[in-house]
Amino acid sequence: MNKTTKPKTDTETGATAMTAAMKAVSPTVMHAWYDIMAESAEFVMKRLQQDMETQRAILSCKNPAELMKIQSEFYQTxxxxxxxxxxxxxxMMSEATGDALKQAQTGQARSYDDVPL
Structure with a gap:
């Protein structure tokens, strides 16, 4: 009976799958990805803080009208x-895509007249 050998995975070589995938992309794309992730994380943190403040305000409501006002403001905001x-x-993603495409261009273009017929 033949023993099958399992191919090495990225984690066995010391790199995670995400790291291996990121090695395949350019530094411009990596920088854009980092900026987008940082922006997303910052937004989530701000929203969580506001959610906690809203919960505190809801818990301190003394009547239904006050509750409705707080909830309405919360949802609108x-x-x-x-x-x-x-x-x-x-x-941000559109700009990153444009930057990546500019970087991927060779800088060499053919003119219309040099195309053989």
Missing amino acids: AMKQYSEEAAHLFK
Whole structure:
């Protein structure tokens, strides 16, 4: 009976799968990815802080009208912030894609007249 040998995985060679995948991309893409992840993390931290403040305000409500006011303000603010963040991340991703495409270009172009017929 033949013993099958299992191919080495990225973790066995000392690199995680994510590290191995990132080695395949350019530094420009890596920098853009880092910026997008940092922006996302910062947004989540700010939103969590605001969520905690809203919970404190809800727990201190003394009547239903006050509760409705706090919830209404919370949802309006959250929707505005999520929409703005989505637009901001989309812009960052678009710019990163443009930068990556510029870097991928060879800088050599053929003119229309040098194409053989």
